[in-house]
Amino acid sequence: MATKRPGEKSSLAAGPTDTWQSGAEVQETLVYMLCCGQEAPNMTESNGHRNIMNRNHQVPVFVPRGRTEGGWTHPSAPQQTTTPTVASCPVSAPYSSRSPGSVEMDEIMAAMVLTSMSCSPVVQSSPQSLNDPVPGPSSGGGDMECGGGDMECGGGELSDSGSSGYWSWDHDNVSPVLSLSVIEMDSSPDDGLHTELEQGVELNVAKRSKSSFRGAYRCLWPSCGKVLTSSVRMKRHVRVLHLGSGSEQSHREEDFYYTKFSCKAPPALVPALSSHVPWASCGSPPGPGPGSCLQIPSSTSSSPSGSGSSRPSSGPGSTPGSGSSRPSSRPSSGPVSTPGSGSSRPSSRPSSGPGSAPDQPSPLSQSAPSSFSQIQTDHLYQACTPLQVTMSCHNPAPCCWTPPPLTVSNQHSHHNSQVVRGRCRSVSIGEQWLQQNSATNRLTTTRAASPSRSHCSFRKGRGEAKKCRKVYGVERKEQWCTACRWKKACQRFPD
DNA sequence: TATGCCGGGAC
DNA sequence: GTCCCGGCATA
Ligand SMILES: [Zn+2]
Numbered sequence: 001m002a003t004k005r006p007g008e009k010s011s012l013a014a015g016p017t018d019t020w021q022s023g024a025e026v027q028e029t030l031v032y033m034l035c036c037g038q039e040a041p042n043m044t045e046s047n048g049h050r051n052i053m054n055r056n057h058q059v060p061v062f063v064p065r066g067r068t069e070g071g072w073t074h075p076s077a078p079q080q081t082t083t084p085t086v087a088s089c090p091v092s093a094p095y096s097s098r099s100p101g102s103v104e105m106d107e108i109m110a111a112m113v114l115t116s117m118s119c120s121p122v123v124q125s126s127p128q129s130l131n132d133p134v135p136g137p138s139s140g141g142g143d144m145e146c147g148g149g150d151m152e153c154g155g156g157e158l159s160d161s162g163s164s165g166y167w168s169w170d171h172d173n174v175s176p177v178l179s180l181s182v183i184e185m186d187s188s189p190d191d192g193l194h195t196e197l198e199q200g201v202e203l204n205v206a207k208r209s210k211s212s213f214r215g216a217y218r219c220l221w222p223s224c225g226k227v228l229t230s231s232v233r234m235k236r237h238v239r240v241l242h243l244g245s246g247s248e249q250s251h252r253e254e255d256f257y258y259t260k261f262s263c264k265a266p267p268a269l270v271p272a273l274s275s276h277v278p279w280a281s282c283g284s285p286p287g288p289g290p291g292s293c294l295q296i297p298s299s300t301s302s303s304p305s306g307s308g309s310s311r312p313s314s315g316p317g318s319t320p321g322s323g324s325s326r327p328s329s330r331p332s333s334g335p336v337s338t339p340g341s342g343s344s345r346p347s348s349r350p351s352s353g354p355g356s357a358p359d360q361p362s363p364l365s366q367s368a369p370s371s372f373s374q375i376q377t378d379h380l381y382q383a384c385t386p387l388q389v390t391m392s393c394h395n396p397a398p399c400c401w402t403p404p405p406l407t408v409s410n411q412h413s414h415h416n417s418q419v420v421r422g423r424c425r426s427v428s429i430g431e432q433w434l435q436q437n438s439a440t441n442r443l444t445t446t447r448a449a450s451p452s453r454s455h456c457s458f459r460k461g462r463g464e465a466k467k468c469r470k471v472y473g474v475e476r477k478e479q480w481c482t483a484c485r486w487k488k489a490c491q492r493f494p495d
Numbered sequence: 496t497a498t499g500c501c502g503g504g505a506c
Numbered sequence: 507g508t509c510c511c512g513g514c515a516t517a
Contacts, residue, residue, distance in 0.1 A: 467498075467499065467500095469497090469498065469499075470497090470498070470499095483500085484499085484500090486500090487499080487500055487501085488499090488500060488501080489499075489500055489501085490499075490500085
C-alpha cells in the first residue's frame with residue numbers, strides 16, 4: 001500500500017552495485033570457500049599438517065583488502081574471519097615477525113595461489129558471471145559445477161528445488177542456533193550493515209557449532225532460487241533484482257523474498273541435488289552477486305525436526321521468508337505432507353514462480369522494476385515448460401527436505417532471450433500449482449478422506465501473510481501473482 | 496468491509 | 507488449459 005519504494009534505489013543501482021560487489025563478493029566467496037574446504041578452520045586446528053590450510057587461512061587476511069570497498073561489508077565482518085584465523089594459525093608467528101614487505105608478498109602469493117586453486121567459477125570468471133548469468137551458449141550441461149571435488153560451488157548459489165523449492169522446506173534443517181540468529185536478523189529488517197555483521201557472527205557460529213551446518217539465504221522470488229550466504233547480499237539481491245528499487249517498503253519486502261535455511265545433506269544427496277538444481281547445471285545465473293557457494297555439507301545429520309524453526313514473528317517484518325518460518329506454519333512441512341486437512345495446499349508448496357532471474361536491471365527494469373520481473377513471472381506462470389526437471393525425492397529421511405515430487409520447468413532460450421539473458425530457468429509453478437493442486441492434491445485429499453463426499457471443504461483461515469492484493473493493492477492488480485488474479489490461493493506470498 | 500480463495504464455469 | 511468471478515469464510 002505504501003506505494004513504491006522511492007529512494008534508496010539509486011544507491012543500489014545495479015551497475016555500480018555490481019561493480020563493487022564483485023570485489024567484495026568475490027572476497028567473501030573466497031573466504032567462504034575456504035571454509036567450505038575445511039569447515040571451521042579455527043576449529044580444525046589440529047596442530048600438525050596444516051600447510052595448505054595455513055595458506056588458506058592466510059587468505060582471509062588478504063581478503064579484507066577490499067573490505068573498504070563497499071560500505072556494506074562491515075569492517076568487523078572480515079575481521080572476525082580474519083582475526084581468529086591469524087591467531088590460531090601457526091604461521092602467524094613468523095608471519096608477524098617478518099618484514100611488512102615480505103608479508104605483503106606472502107599475502108599476494110597466497111592470494112594468487114588460492115585464486116588459481118579455487119575452482120569457483122565465480123572467482124575465475126567473476127566479471128563475466130557477474131553480469132552474465134548465463135554461462136555460455138550451452139547452458140544446458142552441468143558445466144558450471146566446478147569439477148573440483150572439494151568445493152562444489154554452484155557458482156554461488158545452490159538452491160535446491162530451484163524454483164520449486166522456494167517456499168519450501170529445507171528450512172527444516174535449520175539448527176537451533178541458526179534459527180536464533182534468524183530471529184535476530186529479522187528484528188532489524190532494514191539495516192544491512194547490522195545484518196551483515198550478524199551474518200558474520202552467524203556464520204561463525206554455524207561453522208563452529210557444526211561444521212556441517214550452513215546458513216544460507218534463498219531468494220524466494222518466483223523463479224529465482226538464488227542462494228546467498230549473506231542476508232545482506234540476499235537483501236540486496238532481492239532489492240536490486242526483484243524489487244527493483246528501494247525504499248521504506250522494500251526494506252520490509254526484502255524479507256519476504258528470501259528465506260534462510262541451513263542445510264545439511266547426506267552425501268548422497270549432494271550430487272543428486274546438484275544435478276537437479278536447475279541452475280546449477282544451466283549455469284546458474286550468479287547474478288550480480290555471486291553468492292558464495294553454498295553447499296550441503298555432507299556429514300551432518302541431525303537436525304531434527306526441522307519444524308522447530310520458529311517463525312519469528314508473523315508480522316510483516318519477519319515474514320515468510322525468514323528461514324524456517326514458513327514451514328512451521330504448515331502442518332507437516334516436511335516431506336510427505338499428509339494433508340490431514342490442509343489438504344492440497346501443504347503439499348503443493350505454494351511456490352511461485354519462477355522467475356526473474358537475475359538479469360541485470362537494465363534499462364528495462366528501470367521503468368517498472370518490480371513489476372517487470374513480476375509480470376514476467378506471472379507470464380511464466382502460464383508459460384509453457386520446455387524443460388522439465390523432475391525432482392522426486394521421496395526421501396523418508398528427515399533430511400534437508402523432502403519435496404514432494406515437483407516439476408520444475410527449465411526454460412532456457414525460451415522467451416526473449418535477449419531481455420533475459422540470465423534467466424535460465426523459469427518455472428511455471430504457479431500453473432503447476434494450480435493443476436497439481438486441483439489434481440494431485442485433490443487426489444491425496446480424496447484418498448485421505450474417502451467418504452462419499454464429505455470432502456470437508458475446509459477453508460483454512462486466512463493466513464497472516466500479506467497477499468498480493470494487499471501488497472500491491474487493487475490498483476496494481478497486474479502485479480499480483482496469477483493465482484491472486486484468478487482469485488486463487490496466492491502463490492507469491494503463501495502462508 | 497476488505498481480503499483470501501474455493502468452486503464452478505465460460506472460453 | 508486459461509481466465510474469470512460468485513460467493514463464502516475470515517479478519
Ligand atoms: Zn499472490
